[in-house]
Amino acid sequence: MLEAVYALSHSKNLDDFRKGVSLIVAPGLNIMYGDAKGNIAWNTSGKLYKLDNAVNPNFILNGTNGIDDKKEFLDFSKNPHAINPSWNYVYSANNQPEAVDGYLYPGYYLPQDRAKRISGLLEQKNDWTKEDVGQMMNDNISNGATDIVRNLIPTLELKSLSANENQALSILKKWNGSNNLKDIAPTIYNKWIYDYLKNTFRDELGEANFKMLLSTHIIKQVIASQSKNENSIWWDDKDTKNKIETRTEILNKSFHQAISGLENQLGKDVNSWTWDKVHTLEHQHPLGKVALLRRFFNVGPFKASGSNEVINNLMFDFTDSGKYSVKAGPSTRRIIDFSDIENSMSILPTGQSGNPFSKHYNDQAEMYNSGKFRKMKLNKEEIIKTSTKLVFAPK
Known part of the structure; x- marks a missing residue:
């Protein structure tokens, strides 16, 4: 690692830089590059390998069968990277990189939300100033959250909604995904999401394991996909006998609980449920x-x-x-x-x-x-x- 740091800090050009990155066997990092000649690049570090196609790396592997632990180490040239890409910028948001030779490297990635927001903003203009970049660094908009809201809203049974629930629904429908201090929508959204996750997973996992799940990045990957999966076995509440709950039932129950919980926490006036209070x-x-x-x-x-x-x-x-x-x-x-x-x-x-x-x-x-x-x-x-x-x- 010290040799790698020395090589990177003494690099004279892109080739020197990549040689320095290649010395980092672990951890896996996304390392950015720019030089006075206008070259830009990013490169992942780490000695990567492929497992047998039959092996699922998300599960505990069998060290005795001679298959699960069989690795094919790859040449550094196969590490995900981009050198002077045609889109003229490089970035990293801990997101899944593009496939290399048709292979998506497994990893502990975060959702694409930030990556898509960054690329979406960068593609809008070419005359960036320092002030513009500062504004982007403080950007609070989540397009991923609004996509999830659009998936959840059609499940609601409108005839059963109270006045406050209707007002909350109206706020969510108009939400642009911003999470500013005086926004109301993120307060409603995150409470609904929590109750949906609780009603979906806690009965199977138990209280302790459910709390552990909430503290991981895995849950961020699950929120959107689970909310759309009509046939998921997780919707059924194991604590109810002789009844199998559906996606619609769980999401409606969760919405009612969320609004009731916010009324108890922040009062009956929906307009006072601003993000800065929570x-x-x-x-x-x-x-x-x-x-x-x-x-x-x-x-x-x-x-x-x-x-x-x-x-x-x-x-x-x-x-x-x-x-x-x-x-x-x-x-x-x-x-x-x-x-x-x-x-x-x-x-x-x-x-x-x-x-x-x-x-x-x-x-x-x-x-x-x-x-x-x-x-x-x-x-x-x-x-x-x-x-x-x-x-x-x-x-």
Whole structure:
């Protein structure tokens, strides 16, 4: 790995770069490239292999039959990559890459939502500015969520809906997929999704295993496909005897539960069910788990826009409470114009210092949460003029 890092940091051209990537046996990473001559590329690292066609890598494999553990290691040239693609940009959103020689590499991928949103925005124009890129980094729209809503709505039995349920349905029908602070639709959507998942899987898995499932990326892949599968055996509630539930029954039951739950949680006024009341961000320090120390070490909480699988990917687990505490998100946002390096911009979630008593411990948190950036100091004279200087002297 050290040899790979050295090779990458001393690369003179695209060939040198790819040789450096080839030295990384693991982990599998998507590594981006750009140079002064206008070349762009991305390449996966890792020593990849193919299993026998009869082997399903999603299950525990049999190490005794001589088949499940038989691997065909592939040459690095077969690793998924793109070099100066015709569409003129490269990106990564932890999505499934295109097939290589007809083979889709299995992996722990995320849904295509962010990837499709990124490519959809990039294809709209060719005159991108730093400000445009900053706006895209803070984009909160999920086209995947609106697709799911369109699949769910036709299952609802309209005659059985209350006034609040009808209002909630109307809001979902008009939703463009945004997850901004004052949006109401994401609050309704995520509560409905949670109840649909609970009523679908909890009876088979049990409470503990269901909660474990919710904490994985697998559930994100399941939401859309399961919601469309009329014949899935998961719809049947094992706790009811002499009755087999259908997709329509479970989705209607879940919608009623979702609206009732929101009424109990946020009140009877649907217009007050805004996203900022349920989606919050708090940067937690290990010592902040002690209640007395929380306000000294933790940063926040903040009302947060964003959501799961949008470009502003502020992720959360589904819970019965209807509150969504952000558990992960962008560790930094950075915009670099290679024709104007000294005016690059960045932002960190909290601050540059890990010392809670430093003014730089949390001085970027408000800006990060509101989608702003700060100028990166890359010019020596500017750094000297505007910064403090710490000198370590021998005793």
